[in-house]
Amino acid sequence: MSQAPSVEPRALTTSTRRADLDREPCAGRTRWRETLHAEWTKLRTLPGTIWLVLAITVLTLAVSAAASSSVTCPTVDCNQDPGKISLAGVELGQAVAAILAVLAVSGEYSTGMIRVTFTAMPRRTTVLAAKAALVSGFTLIAGSVAVLGSVLVARLVMPGHGFTAAHGYRLLSPTDGAVLRAAAGSVLYLALIALLSLGIAALVRDSAVAIGLVLGLLYLSPIIAGVVTDPHWHSRIERYAPMSAGLAIQATRNLAALPIGPWEGLGVLAAWAAAALLTGGAVLRLRDA
Amino acid sequence: MSTTTVTPYRSAVHVGRDGFAQLLRAEWTKVRTVRGWSIGLVLAALLTVLFGVLAAVGGQISCGGGPDGSGSKSGAACRQVPPLGPDGEAVSDSFYFAHQTLAGDGSITARVTSLTGLYSTHGGIEVDAGTAGMTPGTQPWSKAGIIVKENTTQGSPYAAMMTTGSNGVRMQYNYTRDIAGEPGMASAASPQWLRLTRSGDTVTGYDSVDGVHWTEVGTAVLPGASSTVQVGMFAAAPNYTVTSQGFGTASAVGGPTLTTGTFDDVSLQGASAAGTWTGTAIGSDSPRGQLLAQAEQVQQSDGAFSLTGTGDIAPASGQGSGRPVEQSLVGAFAGLIAIIVVAAMFVTAEYRRGLIRLTLAASPRRGRVLAAKVVVIGVVAFVVGLVAAAVALPLGDHLAYNHGSYLLPVSSLTKARLIVGTAALFAVVAVLAVAVGTLLRRSAATVTLVIVAIVLPYILAVASVLPSGVAEWLTRLTPAAAFAIQQSLVAYPQVTANYTPANGYFPLSPWAGFAVLCAYAALALGLAVYQLRRRDA
Numbered sequence: 001m002s003q004a005p006s007v008e009p010r011a012l013t014t015s016t017r018r019a020d021l022d023r024e025p026c027a028g029r030t031r032w033r034e035t036l037h038a039e040w041t042k043l044r045t046l047p048g049t050i051w052l053v054l055a056i057t058v059l060t061l062a063v064s065a066a067a068s069s070s071v072t073c074p075t076v077d078c079n080q081d082p083g084k085i086s087l088a089g090v091e092l093g094q095a096v097a098a099i100l101a102v103l104a105v106s107g108e109y110s111t112g113m114i115r116v117t118f119t120a121m122p123r124r125t126t127v128l129a130a131k132a133a134l135v136s137g138f139t140l141i142a143g144s145v146a147v148l149g150s151v152l153v154a155r156l157v158m159p160g161h162g163f164t165a166a167h168g169y170r171l172l173s174p175t176d177g178a179v180l181r182a183a184a185g186s187v188l189y190l191a192l193i194a195l196l197s198l199g200i201a202a203l204v205r206d207s208a209v210a211i212g213l214v215l216g217l218l219y220l221s222p223i224i225a226g227v228v229t230d231p232h233w234h235s236r237i238e239r240y241a242p243m244s245a246g247l248a249i250q251a252t253r254n255l256a257a258l259p260i261g262p263w264e265g266l267g268v269l270a271a272w273a274a275a276a277l278l279t280g281g282a283v284l285r286l287r288d289a
Numbered sequence: 290m291s292t293t294t295v296t297p298y299r300s301a302v303h304v305g306r307d308g309f310a311q312l313l314r315a316e317w318t319k320v321r322t323v324r325g326w327s328i329g330l331v332l333a334a335l336l337t338v339l340f341g342v343l344a345a346v347g348g349q350i351s352c353g354g355g356p357d358g359s360g361s362k363s364g365a366a367c368r369q370v371p372p373l374g375p376d377g378e379a380v381s382d383s384f385y386f387a388h389q390t391l392a393g394d395g396s397i398t399a400r401v402t403s404l405t406g407l408y409s410t411h412g413g414i415e416v417d418a419g420t421a422g423m424t425p426g427t428q429p430w431s432k433a434g435i436i437v438k439e440n441t442t443q444g445s446p447y448a449a450m451m452t453t454g455s456n457g458v459r460m461q462y463n464y465t466r467d468i469a470g471e472p473g474m475a476s477a478a479s480p481q482w483l484r485l486t487r488s489g490d491t492v493t494g495y496d497s498v499d500g501v502h503w504t505e506v507g508t509a510v511l512p513g514a515s516s517t518v519q520v521g522m523f524a525a526a527p528n529y530t531v532t533s534q535g536f537g538t539a540s541a542v543g544g545p546t547l548t549t550g551t552f553d554d555v556s557l558q559g560a561s562a563a564g565t566w567t568g569t570a571i572g573s574d575s576p577r578g579q580l581l582a583q584a585e586q587v588q589q590s591d592g593a594f595s596l597t598g599t600g601d602i603a604p605a606s607g608q609g610s611g612r613p614v615e616q617s618l619v620g621a622f623a624g625l626i627a628i629i630v631v632a633a634m635f636v637t638a639e640y641r642r643g644l645i646r647l648t649l650a651a652s653p654r655r656g657r658v659l660a661a662k663v664v665v666i667g668v669v670a671f672v673v674g675l676v677a678a679a680v681a682l683p684l685g686d687h688l689a690y691n692h693g694s695y696l697l698p699v700s701s702l703t704k705a706r707l708i709v710g711t712a713a714l715f716a717v718v719a720v721l722a723v724a725v726g727t728l729l730r731r732s733a734a735t736v737t738l739v740i741v742a743i744v745l746p747y748i749l750a751v752a753s754v755l756p757s758g759v760a761e762w763l764t765r766l767t768p769a770a771a772f773a774i775q776q777s778l779v780a781y782p783q784v785t786a787n788y789t790p791a792n793g794y795f796p797l798s799p800w801a802g803f804a805v806l807c808a809y810a811a812l813a814l815g816l817a818v819y820q821l822r823r824r825d826a
Contacts, residue, residue, distance in 0.1 A: 070759045091749070095741050099733050106733065110641050208637065208732035209325075212630035215740045220623055222752040223744075224340060227616045228347035 032130070035121050039130040042113075043104060049138070052100040056142040056190070057149075060093030064150035065157070073162035073169065082163050082172055083182040083252030086154030090186050090247070093146060094193045098214045101135045101197035106207030114289050124284045132198055132277060136191040143190035147183045148174075178252040185249030185266055192266070192273045193218070196242065199276025202284050218243040235259045242272045312652055312661035319635070320669055326631050330673050333627035333715075337677035340620030341685035346692060367693045371605050372444035372572070374464040375512050377698050379605040381527075382443040382464075383572030385598025386436070387587040388521030395559015396486040397520050399435050399552045400500065401452045401475040402593075406431045408529040408546040423547070427454035430603075430785055433524040433550025433596060435483050437492050439514050443572045448492035448509035449523065449602065450483040452550070458483065459783070460494035462509035465604050467783040470496040470506040475550075487559075490514040500554070520557065521566060522587075524550045524598030527785060545599055553593040572600060604779070606786035611695040613793055614704065615775045617685025621711050622747075624677055625718055626740060632666050632719040633735040636726035645826050655821045659727060663814065666723050667716040674715030678708040699777045710774035710799065717803075717810050718743060721768070724813035727821055742809075743768045750790045757789040761796045768809045770795070773802025 043049050067088035073080050105128075108114040121127050155172040163169040174180050193214075200217075201210040221241030228234045238244045238259035248258050248265030255261070260268065320326055374380040391397075406427035434451030448462035450470070458470030458481055475481040482497035490511050495503040511518075526548035568587040588595045605611070639645040652658050682704065686696055718739070726735040746769035750760035764770050773795035780788045788794040795802055 067755065071756055088749075088755075092741065092745060095737050095745075099737050102733050110732075206325075206634075206732070208630050208634045208736050209329075211733045211736045212626050212740070215737065215744070216623060216626045219740070219744045219748055220340070220626075222748050223619060223622050224344060226752055227344040227619045230347050233347040 035126050035130045039134050043134050052096055053138050053142045056093050056096045057146040059096055060089035060146035061149045063092045064089030065153045068154040068157050073167050076167050081253045082158055083179050084250045086150050087186045087250050089150055097139045097190050097194045098197040101194040102201040102207050102210045104131050104135050105201035106210055109205045118289045125281045128281050128284055132195055135194050135198055139191045139194040143187040147186050151183055182250045182252050189246050192269045195273040196276045199280035202280030242269045245269055312657055316661045316665040320665055329627050329631040333624040334673050334677040336627055337620040337624035338681045340623045341617045341681035344619045345617055345685040345689035368695050370695055374444050375446045379611055379697050380444055380464045381601045381603050381605050383600030384523045384525035384602055385596055386523050386569045386571050387566040387596055388519040390517055391520040392517045392560045394488050397435050398484040398556050400480045400482050400554040401550055401552055402477050402480045403551040404433055404452055404475050406526055406546055406548045428529055428546055429455045431526045431548040433548055435485055436523045437485050437487055437518055437520045439518055441569055441571055446511040450485055450494040452481050458496045460506040468507040522552055522596050524548045524596040525601050526599050527601040547597055547599050549597045551595050603784045604781050606784050611697040612689055613697055613778050614686050614699055615707055615777050617682050618711055618775050620681055628670050628715050628719050629722045629739045630736055632722035633726045633732055635666055636723050637732040637735055640730045649826050656818050659818055659821055662723055663720050666719045670719035671712045671716035674712035678711035682708055703777050707775055714771055717806050721810040721813055724817040727817035747772055760790045764790045765796050768806045770797055770802040771806035773797050774799045
């Protein structure tokens with residue numbers, strides 16, 4: 001009986017920790033939420049994150065605006081796709097989205113932080129899933145702002161460059177089905193590029209190699225497709241390379257001439273991203289950190 | 290009191306040398322001993338060759354066959370070899386020729402009183418429709434005039450005086466040479482007089498507005514001309530093309546054209562075998578359409594001649610005539626990405642590991658450290674690029690030839706420039722990556738910035754994503770201008786063609802384009818030295 005008073009205070013002080021331990025066997029949700037919170041804290045407090053998110057928006061918007069104001073339509077049926085032009089900045093914005101995603105993984109490897117992370121949260125695939133959720137969330141937000149702004153700029157600028165009803169062009173409007181699909185699809189495209197980059201970064205760990213691989217995968221396909229004249233191989237490259245397939249979502253006119261349908265193209269990119277994330281997750285589990 | 294001299298302590302160890310050679314050796318040791326970097330450098334060479342081979346094999350040519358594809362052939366059976374000019378270059382040589390044989394020296398004089406034309410705006414023309422569907426008008430380089438030509442074989446040497454659609458009187462010879470004469474277009478009110486005088490293998494061209502006062506335009510040498518040549522009048526009309534550049538697409542519309550030139554006061558001096566003019570359609574077996582072959586003719590009435598012809602006498606323009614050899618160097622883009630990754634890590638890895646503090650402690654003169662790094666990575670990248678290009682160019686071209694492509698002939702000097710230029714491109718890009726890496730200290734940002742600066746403008750300009758005006762400025766002002774060094778195609782002002790980056794024509798000359806990249810690298814390097822000295826490591 002005399003021991004009881006001395007035990008009780010100790011039990012009180014450790015009550016919270018014990019409560020956690022009690023919850024552990026069936027606490028999948030909570031663990032997910034805590035992992036997500038931990039990753040959120042890391043990503044939020046890194047000084048680079050906010051600049052990268054801003055850079056996605058600003059660079060996408062800048063290149064889109066430059067493209068919108070450089071293209072003119074002097075005649076009827078001038079073979080231009082205003083939807084695609086107005087979203088050209090995505091080709092640069094994706095590179096910044098790739099940096100954001102790569103650094104979320106490689107940054108931890110370069111400082112050794114990854115060992116602390118995995119000690120605190122041993123379920124590595126959960127950690128990767130949390131990173132994927134946050135990085136794609138950041139990209140979706142930055143991308144939405146950029147894409148909306150780009151369409152708005154194009155809507156204001158392009159009628160002055162001959163994209164008028166007289167030349168067969170309607171005013172760009174988000175309520176137009178094809179424009180809405182192109183705009184929403186471009187936001188999804190950026191998020192999928194971020195996920196693809198995250199998977200590759202988990203696979204190769206080093207940031208320089210990861211970003212080199214991602215940008216090579218994206219930017220080489222249009223160059224190679226340009227010199228491959230065999231129509232069979234040419235259309236194969238355009239259908240299955242992540243960038244040319246994924247950007248099919250931006251087409252708003254003459255869809256029949258596309259090598260791959262808009263949503264099918266985005267599906268190809270999604271398959272690339274899923275394959276990269278699955279491989280990255282598997283390697284993360286099997287390999288020493 | 291005795292004075293003792295104290296000898297100051299001197300270490301028995303030899304003083305270490307800290308010259309530039311030692312710095313170079315230190316940096317070379319770093320490059321050599323990091324396994325990942327060695328793999329990256331080998332990968333850069335392999336990727337360059339691999340993608341060059343893929344592009345060559347993927348350039349399979351198919352031809353023939355019906356609409357259902359039956360009976361179609363592919364590969365070497367489809368190779369179309371254009372005629373070759375006296376200097377070995379690919380040429381177009383089809384026109385309508387009213388000619389006589391001239392043995393030995395002599396001259397021909399003619400007065401051109403009009404130049405008219407017809408062109409088709411809708412691609413091909415129907416044989417049944419005749420010339421009814423064609424629009425009247427000449428092309429800028431529609432031409433009619435007098436010509437001295439070795440023989441009627443395509444590609445044989447020639448010299449011609451001609452009046453053109455909107456480029457005045459010209460003297461053109463041996464396909465690539467072009468000299469301007471009197472401006473203005475020939476008409477009945479202001480006819481143009483043309484004369485060619487042959488003496489041995491030299492032909493001199495004259496023009497005149499009145500047939501009395503003659504001005505020498507130029508002199509041509511017909512290499513290896515035999516004593517007997519063909520001399521006469523000709524008419525030719527290059528195809529009408531208008532290219533509309535869509536966003537992500539480029540489409541050329543146009544069609545065949547006809548030119549009719551009217552001549553009078555034609556006189557021929559010299560030993561001529563026949564007194565009559567023979568009409569021959571030169572290169573009539575080349576695909577120019579049945580209708581045009583029917584329309585080509587020479588009519589004679591009262592000493593005046595009316596000649597109608599199509600085709601062109603000019604160097605072959607790049608599109609459709611063959612494969613430019615530099616297409617085998619397309620893998621350089623993949624190789625450059627690998628080089629950029631290695632070169633960036635060469636600096637940023639030192640910052641990440643803290644090795645930079647040791648490096649700068651060992652050699653406190655920071656500018657020299659960066660100089661050593663730049664020299665080492667530049668030389669290494671140059672060697673990698675040289676080996677890769679020296680393998681990729683001949684190998685890719687050989688494979689492309691076997692798969693049915695016709696390779697546009699280039700001199701071995703040009704080939705050497707393509708290979709050495711690619712190596713220099715690798716070296717300068719590596720230097721740029723080291724400089725940017727020193728400035729930013731972060732791998733991901735450095736690699737992205739350099740790749741985006743070099744590859745993205747090229748994609749935007751060349752994968753025909755932007756209008757050609759914007760594309761030209763991109764390939765003029767951004768580091769992507771340097772890819773001009775991989776261009777073997779020559780843009781001729783006397784040939785109307787689509788000279789855009791998308792078709793392999795850069796706005797700057799090869800070395801000027803390369804100088805743009807060098808300027809960017811020098812600027813980045815200057816900033817890097819400044820910052821490296823000023824900042825804490």
